[in-house]
Amino acid sequence: MFADWPLLSLVVWLPIIGGAAVLLSGDKGGSEGSRRLALIISIATFVLSLGLYTNFDSATSAMQFEERFEWIGDFNIYYHLGVDGISMPLIILTTFTTILVILAGWEVIQKRASQYMAAFLIMEGLMNGVFSALDSMFFYVFWEAMLIPMFVIIGVWGGPNRVYATIKFFIYTFFGSVFMLVAMIYMYYQSGSFAILDMHNLKLGITEQTLIFFAFLAAFAVKVPMWPVHTWLPDAHVEAPTGGSVILAAIMLKIGGYGFIRFALPITPDASMSYDWLIIGMSLIAVVYIGFVALVQSDMKKLVAYSSIAHMGFVTLGLFSVYQILNNPANTDITGAVLAIEGAMVQMISHGFISGAMFLMIGVLYDRMHSREIADYGGVVNTMPIFAAFAVFFAMSNAGLPGTSGFVGEFMVILAVFKANFWIAFLAATTLILGAAYTLWMVKRVFYGEVTNEKVKALQDLNQRELLIMSILAVAVLALGLYPAPLVDVMHASVDNLLQHIAQSKLP
Amino acid sequence: MTLEMLNLSIAIPELFLLALACTVLVVDVYLKDESRNVTYVLSQIGLIITLVLISQQSPESRELAFNGLFVNDFLATVLKYSVVLLVAIVFVYSRQYLQDRNIFKGEFYVLGLFGLLGMMVMISSNHFLSMYLGLELLSLSLYAMVAFDRDNPNAAESAMKYFVLGAIASGMLLYGMSMVYGMTGSLNIVEVAVALDKMEGNNIVLIFGLVFMVIGLSFKLGAVPFHMWIPDVYHGSPTTVTSYIATAPKVAGFAMVIRLLAESMGSLQADWQGMFIIMAVLSMILGNVIAIAQTNLKRLLAYSTISHVGFIMLGLLAGNQEGYSAAMFYTLTYALMSLGGFGVIILLTRKGFEADNIDDLKGLNQRSPWFAFMMLIIVFSMAGVPPTVGFWAKLAVLKAVVNIDMLWLALVAVFFSIIGIFYYLRIVKLMYFDEAVDTNDIHCSRDMQLALSANGISVLVLGLYPAALMSICIAAFA
Secondary structure (H helix, E strand, O other): OOOOOOOOHHHHHHHHHHHHHHHHHHOOOOOHHHHHHHHHHHHHHHHHHHHHHHHOOOOOOEEEEEEEEEHHHHOOEEEEEEEOOOOHHHHHHHHHHHHHHHHEEEEEEOOOHHHHHHHHHHHHHHHHHHHEEEEEEHHHHHHHHHHHHHHHHHHHOOOOOOHHHEEEEEHHHHHHHHHHHHHHHHHHHOOOOOOOOHOOOOOOHHHHHHHHHHHHHHHHHHOOOOOOOOOOHHHHHHOOOHHHHHHHHHHHHHHHHHHHHHHHHHHOOHEEEEEEEEHHHHHHHHHHHHHHHHHHHHHHHHHHHHHHHHHHHHHHHHOOOOHHHHHHOOOOOOOHHHHHHHHHHHHHHHHHHHHHHHHHHHHHHHHOOOOOOOOOOOOOOHHOOOHHHHHHHHHHHHHHOOOOHHHHHHHHHHHHHHHHOOOHHHHHHHHHHHHHHHHHHHHHHOOOOOOHHHHHHHHOOOOOOHHHHHHHHHHOOOHHOOHHHHHHHHHHHHHHHHHHHHOOOOOO | OOOOHHHHHHHHHHHHHHHHHHHHHHHEEEOOHHHHHHHHHHHHHHHHHHHHHHOOOOOOOEEEEHHHHHEEEEHHHHHHHHHHHHHHHHHHHHHHHHHHHHOOOOOHHHHHHHHHHHHHHHOOEEEEHHHHHHHHHHHHHHHHHHHOOOOOOHHHHHHHHHHHHHHHHHHHHHHHHHHHHHHHOOOOOHHHHHHHOOOOOHHHHHHHHHHHHHHHHHHHOOOOOOOOOOHHHHHHOOHHEEEEEEEEHHHHHHHHHHHHHHOHHHHHHHHHHHHHHHHHHHHHHHHHHHHHHEEEHHHHHHHHEEEEEEEEHHHHHHOOOHHHHHHHOOOOOOOHHHHHHHHHHHOOOEEEEEOOEEHHOOOOOHHHHHHHHHHHHHHHHHOOOOHHHHHHHHHHHHHHHHHHOOOOHHHHHHHHHHHHHHHHHHHHHHHHHHOOOOOOOOOOOHHHHHHHHHHHHHHHHHHHHOOHHHHHHHHHHO
8 A cells, every 4th residue: 555655744744734634724703614724634544554564574674765866966955755664653653643633623622723732743754754864954944943833732722831931941952962963964074964863873983972972862862852951841740731741751751862863873983982971870760760650740741741750861861871791701692782772762752642641631531621730530440440441550660560662672672671770670670669659649539539629529530522532542553562563563674773883883 | 557457348337337327317317207218128128138248258367457446257247247147136126115105216316326336346446546436436336325305304313423423434544555655565465465575573553554455344244342333223124225235345355355355465374263252243243133122123133134244254364265155155145135125124114114013914814824924934044943044154164164164163153143042943933923913914016026026035035055155156266
C-alpha cells in the first residue's frame, strides 16, 4: 500500500497544510466543521504513516523512503527526508497520538476550537519533520518551529499561570537549541555538508567533540528533560491543556531522546564516552530523586510530570550505559549494548502511550471537577467504575507491571545495565518500587475509599468518546507489553548500525 | 567633458526620480486639499515606473558614469530595487494615517521621494563626494519628515535631536574623508583602494581618518555607542515616518558601509574589523537588554533595531564575500520585518489614537486573527525562529562569523538572541493570551490590508524558500 508515494513528505505536509485549512475554516457558525476536518486529516495522516511500517524493510540499516531535493543551494542545505528503524516508530507514535489529542479536545475546547485543532495538526507535521529530516538545518527548522504552536497551545488554552509556564518553556528550549545551531554550523565547515549522515562520518578532535557534545547536551537534555534542567516541565504540564500535556509527554520529550541517538552518540562518541558518567549520574538522579519528588506531589498532573522525568531517565540511562557495557571486559559481544539501546527505544514508545494515557485520565477528571488536587478526590470508583478500571490499568503500567509496555523497556534497560555495573542497575531498579509507590498511592487516594464530597458523588462515568480513547490506548499498552517483537524487529538493523558508529572512535 | 563620459543612460532611474519629485512638488501646489490623493497616486505611479526602469538596467559588469562619480553594478540594482519597493509600501501604509491626522500633505511624498533619491545616489556612489551628497539629501529629507507633524512637541523635539546629532555625525564622516583624501590624494573609491593597497606600514593619519568615518557610518546605522538618537526619533516621529526611517535608509546605510569600507578601505579591514566587533557586541547586548524594559512599542522596536544592527555588523566584519552577502540578506529581510512591524502599529491606529503602547496589542487575536497572525510571523522572524526568514538571516551571519574562526562571537550573538526572545514573546503573549481591552473594530483601507498581508506572508514565504534571495545576495558580491 502506498509503496511508491512520497510518504514522508505526505506525513509532514498533510497535517501542516491541513492545519492551515482548519485555521481558515474558522469558528464562525460553530466549530463542528473544523473539528471534523481536523479529525479526518489526522486519521489520514495516521493511515499514511502506517504505510511506512508496512513497506519498511527491516533487514537494512540504510535510510528508507528517502527524498532529497536541493533547497538552499548556496548553503548546501537539502530538503532531505528519510527514516530508519529508530525514527519510523516514533513517527507512527506521533500520528497515532495526534488522533487521540484531537478526540480528547472535541467537546472540552470551546474557545477558538479551530485554532486549537490547527495548532495540533501543525505540531504533528513539524514533529514528523523532526523525526524524518536528514539534513541538520532542515532538522533544526522543524525543531525550532515546533516551539511556536506549543507556545500558543499552552498560552491560549492553559491554566491560570499559563503565561509564566509557556514563556519558561520557550526560553528553556530555545536556550538549549541555539548552541546546537552553532555546533552544526561548525561541523558544516568541517565536513562541507549539513547532512546528518555525513556528520556521522566526521573526524573530530577530542576538544571539538567535547564542545559539540555539550552543545548537543544543552539542546537535548532540556528537551528530555534531564535533571537539573527539568524544571520547565512540571510548570508546562500543569498549565497546559490536556492535549498539550499529552503531546508534550508523549512526543516532545522523545525528541530529546531521539536527538541523543541521532546526533550526540554517533557524532561525538569519544566525548560521550568521557562524559558518560555525567549523563548516567544525571539519569540516576532523575530516576531516584525525581521519583521521591513525585511521591510528595499533591497535584495529579505534577505527579505524572515528575514521573515522566523519572521514566525518561531510563532512556538516557540506557543510551549512555553502552560505553560501560562495551568497556566491561566481562562482555564479549555487543548484545548488551544492543539491549540497552533497544530498551531505551521501547521505553520511549511505551512511555508515549502510558504518559499520554495518564494525562488523558487526569483530563477526564479535570473536565468534570476542574481540579487536579488529589485531596479533592476520593472514592471515584463508586461513581465512575469503568473509568477506575482503566485508571488502575494505566497506573499499573506506569509502575511497570509485567505484561504491560511499561515493563518491557525498563526491564531491558535494567538487564543491560547489569552488564555494565551492578550498582547502577541496582539504583535504577528502585524505580520499580518508587514508581509503584507514587502511582498506586495516587490511585488509592483518588479512586478508592469512601466518596468524599458531593462533587465526586455527582460524577458521570466515561462517555463514548472517552471510552474509545481509553480503549485504544489500553490495547496499545497491552499489545506492546505482551508482544514487543514487531517493534524491536524493525529497529534491530538500525541499532546495530548505530552501535558501529558509537563503538568506533571518531578521533582523527 | 563629453556626453559619453557622463554616460547618462545608467542613471536613468535617478534622473526619472528627480523629475518625478519635482513634478509632484509643482503639481501639489495647484491641488486643493480634497484632491490631495492625486499627489499620492502620482508618486506611486512614478515609483512603479522607477521600479521598471531599474529592472531595465541589467549591468553585466560595473559601469561608471559622471566621470567616475556614479557606479552601477548588480549590487546597486538589487539594493535600489529594494529601497524603491520599501518606500512604495511605506507610502501605502501612510495614506490613511496622514489623513486621519490632517497632515495628508504633498510635502510628505515630495520629501519621501527626495530622500529616496538620496538613498539611490548613496547606493550608486563611487566617490566620497557623491556619497556625501546622497547622504545629506537623505538626511535633510528625514529631518523634515520627523518634524512633519509640526504641532506635535514630541516630533519637534525628535527632529531637533536628530538634526543636531546627525549633523555632527555627517561632520565626522566628512572629516574622516578629508584625512583619507590627504593620505591618498583621491576621493574616488576605486582610486583610494588602489592607493591604500600600495601604502605600507601603519599610517596614523589614515587610521584616524578611518576611525572618523566609522563613527559617521555607525551613527547612520545606529550601532552602540552611537545609537542614542534611534529610540527618541522612532518614538517621536509620526509612525509612518518611523516606518520610513526604519526600513529603506538601513539598506542605504548598508550600501554606504560596503562602498566606503569594503570597496575603498578593504586593505584596512583588520583595523575596522576590531571596531566593528566591539560595536556589534555592544549593540547586541544593549539592544536586547534594554528592549525588555520598554513599554512603548515604537521604542521597543527601536531597541530591537539596535540589536539587529549588531547582527548586520557581524556579517560585515567578516570582511569577505560570504559575510557581505550575509549582511545584505540580513539587511533586506530586516527592512521587510521592520516594515511589517510598523505596519501593524499603523493598522491599529485611528483618529486620535496612536496605538504605540505595547498594551494596545492586547487581545489582537480576538480583534483580528489574521493580522495577529501576521504580527506573530513578523515577531518570530525578528526573534530568528524558523520557519521565518529571520532565522536564515541569523544563520547566514553566524555562518560567516564561524567561518572566520570567531566562534566566540557567534556564541555571544546566540546568547543575546536568547535574551532578546523574551520581549518578542511578550508581544505574542499580549496578542494571543490576553483579553482585548480596546474592542474597537480595526478599520483600514483595502490597499493597506493587502499590502500588510503581503508583507507578513512574504516573511513566511521567504522563510520557507530563502534560496532565491540568498543567491541574489551572493551574486551581488561575486
